[in-house]
Amino acid sequence: MDLFAATCERLAATSSRNSKIRILADYLRPLADDDLTRAVRFFSGSPLAATDHRQLSVGHSTLREAVMQVTGWDKDIIRVCHRTVGDTGETLAALLHGFARGEDLSLAAAEEHYLALQRTRKTAHKVAHLVECFTRYRPSTLKYFIKVITRGMRIGLQEKMVVDAVASATGADTDAVRAANHRAGNLAQVALAARAGTLESISARLFHPMDFMLARPLDSLFDLGDPALWAIEDKYDGIRAQLHLQAGEIRIYTRGLEDATPSYPDLSGKLWLGLPDCILDGELMAWKDGRALHFNVLQQRLARKRPSARLITDIPVVFMAYDLLYLRDDMVLHLPLEARRAALEAITQQKGYPLLLSPRHEARSLDDVEQLFRDARDRGNEGLVLKRRGSPYEMGKRSGTWYKLKRPLATLDVVITAAEQGHGKRATVLSDYTFAVREGDRFLNVGKAYSGLTDAEIRELTRLLRALVTERFSRVLLVKPEIVLEVAFDGIQKSPRHKSGYAMRFPRIVRWRRDKTATDIDTLDRVREIYEHSLGGMKPGAAAPEE
Amino acid sequence: MHVTYSPEGIYLGAIGLWLDPRRSQPAAWLSHAHFDHARGSHGTAIGTPDTLEIYALRAGEAAVAHTRMQPLPYGESIECNGARLTSLPAAHILGAAQLLVEHGNERLVYTGDIKLRPPLCGAITRVEPCHHLIMECTFGLPIFHFLSKEEATARIVRFARECFDEGDTPAFLGYALGRGQEIAHVLASHGIATTIHGAISRYFPWYQRAGYGFGDWRPYQRDEAAVTGDTPRAMVTVPSFRATLQASTRRIRIAYVSGWASMDNARARTGAEELIPYSDHGGFHELLDLVQQSGVTKVDAVHGFTDTFARILAQRGVDAHAPSAFGERGSDEEAAD
Numbered sequence: 001m002d003l004f005a006a007t008c009e010r011l012a013a014t015s016s017r018n019s020k021i022r023i024l025a026d027y028l029r030p031l032a033d034d035d036l037t038r039a040v041r042f043f044s045g046s047p048l049a050a051t052d053h054r055q056l057s058v059g060h061s062t063l064r065e066a067v068m069q070v071t072g073w074d075k076d077i078i079r080v081c082h083r084t085v086g087d088t089g090e091t092l093a094a095l096l097h098g099f100a101r102g103e104d105l106s107l108a109a110a111e112e113h114y115l116a117l118q119r120t121r122k123t124a125h126k127v128a129h130l131v132e133c134f135t136r137y138r139p140s141t142l143k144y145f146i147k148v149i150t151r152g153m154r155i156g157l158q159e160k161m162v163v164d165a166v167a168s169a170t171g172a173d174t175d176a177v178r179a180a181n182h183r184a185g186n187l188a189q190v191a192l193a194a195r196a197g198t199l200e201s202i203s204a205r206l207f208h209p210m211d212f213m214l215a216r217p218l219d220s221l222f223d224l225g226d227p228a229l230w231a232i233e234d235k236y237d238g239i240r241a242q243l244h245l246q247a248g249e250i251r252i253y254t255r256g257l258e259d260a261t262p263s264y265p266d267l268s269g270k271l272w273l274g275l276p277d278c279i280l281d282g283e284l285m286a287w288k289d290g291r292a293l294h295f296n297v298l299q300q301r302l303a304r305k306r307p308s309a310r311l312i313t314d315i316p317v318v319f320m321a322y323d324l325l326y327l328r329d330d331m332v333l334h335l336p337l338e339a340r341r342a343a344l345e346a347i348t349q350q351k352g353y354p355l356l357l358s359p360r361h362e363a364r365s366l367d368d369v370e371q372l373f374r375d376a377r378d379r380g381n382e383g384l385v386l387k388r389r390g391s392p393y394e395m396g397k398r399s400g401t402w403y404k405l406k407r408p409l410a411t412l413d414v415v416i417t418a419a420e421q422g423h424g425k426r427a428t429v430l431s432d433y434t435f436a437v438r439e440g441d442r443f444l445n446v447g448k449a450y451s452g453l454t455d456a457e458i459r460e461l462t463r464l465l466r467a468l469v470t471e472r473f474s475r476v477l478l479v480k481p482e483i484v485l486e487v488a489f490d491g492i493q494k495s496p497r498h499k500s501g502y503a504m505r506f507p508r509i510v511r512w513r514r515d516k517t518a519t520d521i522d523t524l525d526r527v528r529e530i531y532e533h534s535l536g537g538m539k540p541g542a543a544a545p546e547e
Numbered sequence: 548m549h550v551t552y553s554p555e556g557i558y559l560g561a562i563g564l565w566l567d568p569r570r571s572q573p574a575a576w577l578s579h580a581h582f583d584h585a586r587g588s589h590g591t592a593i594g595t596p597d598t599l600e601i602y603a604l605r606a607g608e609a610a611v612a613h614t615r616m617q618p619l620p621y622g623e624s625i626e627c628n629g630a631r632l633t634s635l636p637a638a639h640i641l642g643a644a645q646l647l648v649e650h651g652n653e654r655l656v657y658t659g660d661i662k663l664r665p666p667l668c669g670a671i672t673r674v675e676p677c678h679h680l681i682m683e684c685t686f687g688l689p690i691f692h693f694l695s696k697e698e699a700t701a702r703i704v705r706f707a708r709e710c711f712d713e714g715d716t717p718a719f720l721g722y723a724l725g726r727g728q729e730i731a732h733v734l735a736s737h738g739i740a741t742t743i744h745g746a747i748s749r750y751f752p753w754y755q756r757a758g759y760g761f762g763d764w765r766p767y768q769r770d771e772a773a774v775t776g777d778t779p780r781a782m783v784t785v786p787s788f789r790a791t792l793q794a795s796t797r798r799i800r801i802a803y804v805s806g807w808a809s810m811d812n813a814r815a816r817t818g819a820e821e822l823i824p825y826s827d828h829g830g831f832h833e834l835l836d837l838v839q840q841s842g843v844t845k846v847d848a849v850h851g852f853t854d855t856f857a858r859i860l861a862q863r864g865v866d867a868h869a870p871s872a873f874g875e876r877g878s879d880e881e882a883a884d
């Protein structure tokens with residue numbers, strides 16, 4: 001664990017993706033098999049094996065209690081320290097400076113401690129066990145020992161990088177490792193197989209979320225080329241989801257790769273026995289009397305982790321399927337679009353399930369596409385999705401084989417980075433938000449808007465945002481970038497006011513995207529693209545200086 | 548002795564002396580030449596010779612045209628309205644001093660900015676027994692632990708050499724007065740050539756007079772990339788220069804040398820990859836040791852995490868207070884200068 005922690009520090013100090021992967025791979029390469037699995041697991045912030053669904057049940061207050069016992073500092077002092085530092089693992093480790101005996105901590109011993117913490121039920125016993133750990137090991141190691149528990153490494157590390165590092169460390173083919181990881185959903189297991197050269201033997205496993213294929217925004221129809229090359233569907237205003245079906249049981253995973261099954265008893269409440277094992281990609285939609293209900297209606301369902309029977313009757317949800325990832329006993333990602341579609345049609349023909357097939361349209365000309373777009377809008381849908389004929393399903397990619405054509409006015413998905421109290425009747429809630437787009441691991445502000453959300457949503461957001469505060473500057477609260485908003489605007493201009501170098505003109509919040517996480521938001525590249533596009537024929541360099 | 552705290556500063560009414568006042572006053576003790584301590588146009592300014600000279604340079608000729616400069620070298624004393632003032636060395640920046648005020652039977656010490664560990668440049672702190680201590684606590688939380696000068700030296704030199712090995716240019720961010728010269732001196736004494744930002748090199752003469760060399764250095768040039776066939780050079784510059792560095796076409800890697808660099812969030816704030824937690828302020832335990840070694844019973848905490856630090860001292864039986872005019876502040880970058 002000591003070397004693991006030192007590696008984390010080096011990763012934190014490196015911004016280049018390639019260097020991060022190199023550092024990771026150099027660390028993983030010499031590890032013995034069992035340590036390799038532990039390290040891979042810890043990097044993804046899971047103290048225990050993925051197959052172990054039991055929880056550690058060690059929260060921030062338990063950790064803090066143990067640190068209080070070791071150091072003697074009271075809650076208020078620790079709170080000031082936490083506010084200054086921002087991260088729990090880092091704060092507590094800094095407080096433990098000078099209290100520990102400085103023993104070595106192996107990965108195996110760390111895992112033993114996690115298991116012991118998980119086995120003990122009583123909080124007092126967990127605290128006692130942590131106190132023992134905190135007085136034995138180096139604070140620099142404890143920092144990451146704690147971060148694994150709190151599941152937040154904050155070193156700018158994404159699972160994809162660990163996947164690529166596993167490939168590099170084991171000499172296995174990167175695509176093969178990625179594919180095996182998608183099949184198994186257990187990188188520790190994949191790492192061992194990669195080393196043993198048995199990646200092919202890893203069979204697909206359901207009931208773990210897989211990365212979604214994403215569509216690129218299409219700014220101009222002319223970028224399409226020949227419309228006949230594209231299969232066209234409506235773009236629904238629902239919640240993107242994966243439906244896993246195995247032996248009649250289903251699970252639902254959202255874009256954040258979270259298991260949302262309990263929220264949809266109308267889907268999971270009964271067995272889907274007439275259907276083969278499969279993974280479907282599609283959209284959860286509120287659906288009544290043969291038509292979709294508005295997204296705002298569906299939002300009411302999203303607000304509830306466990307909806308009441310009444311809510312389920314009022315706002316029933318269906319799964320609108322549009323792609324197939326797995327069928328019977330194997331992944332089908334590599335099959336061409338048409339073959340996947342044909343198999344999907346066979347599945348969705350089975351009646352009696354809350355399952356629909358997304359209709360497919362044909363277009364011979366760009367005029368046809370435009371007409372289809374208007375029709376889709378008339379049906380209350382967002383626009384169109386265009387899928388290249390013959391293309392495979394590319395997990396986790398936003399490649400040029402899927403395009404989305406949305407409302408004429410662009411919107412961006414952004415994350416809230418700061419919040420401010422409103423005035424008048426909104427003086428007690430946080431109603432003004434500053435938001436950012438993504439650039440690698442960083443979040444760069446692009447605008448600020450007064451909330452266009454409902455009072456209930458603002459109250460709920462206020463509660464969530466207060467829990468995410470990292471720093472306070474009089475009225476302004478800086479928050480962890482977690483809450484995603486969809487923001488509409490009239491244009492994008494260059495601006496020195498924001499770190500991104502751009503500012504939205506007249507941004508307004510369209511809605512709160514509970515279904516998305518900060519990794520899903522739009523990038524600075526996308527902002528640049530819209531900006532440059534707005535300059536029309538002008539080359540970016542030819543734009544009038546605005547500095 | 549009664550001490551008054553107001554937004555204008557710290558005032559010893561009985562002898563008519565202000566300590567590092569925030570506005571122009573008839574008589575002021577200047578503990579050191581950082582802006583937040585030495586500013587305004589005072590009738591009389593008392594301080595070490597280095598402090599007064601650098602203060603005059605920074606404030607500008609006009610501001611100090613009518614100021615009577617009263618140099619008080621380390622260890623020397625003067626009388627002041629019935630009290631005896633003695634200047635004591637403080638490890639912080641060149642010329643930094645504590646002030647010992649002896650009035651009747653009472654001994655009061657004002658630390659100015661201070662640390663207990665030996666600094667890379669400048670004097671070593673002398674702790675003086677006293678009754679009443681007015682002390683800074685910029686880093687008065689138990690999370691702040693800083694490197695010794697030897698550890699900091701090793702980290703600075705190692706980072707520079709690592710960058711050179713990979714064909715990159717190391718850039719060190721440090722405050723214009725104090726840290727900048729320390730970094731430049733450390734690099735020079737390990738044979739590393741440097742380019743120095745003008746905000747830092749303007750204070751070189753005082754450091755050179757005190758015996759600190761800067762070796763092969765030259766001023767930072769606007770278009771560094773145009774220079775070819777040169778020996779590799781490390782840059783030493785000020786934190787505000789970061790944007791210029793990031794816009795550069797060279798492969799520049801940034802190290803941030805500061806007490807605030809003990810927190811990972813410093814990366815996001817400064818763009819630095821290497822964080823070197825070395826400060827010219829004391830870490831938490833140095834501040835506690837200072838209180839203990841001075842045998843003091845009464846402490847006023849000013850500058851920094853005053854409320855929390857005073858509370859911690861109070862829990863240890865010290866009569867400690869945080870004057871509200873010098874209220875608790877978060878991690879305010881500029882104020883650490």
Ligand SMILES: [Zn+2]
Pocket residue numbers: 579581584639660883884
């Ligand atoms: Zn200072």
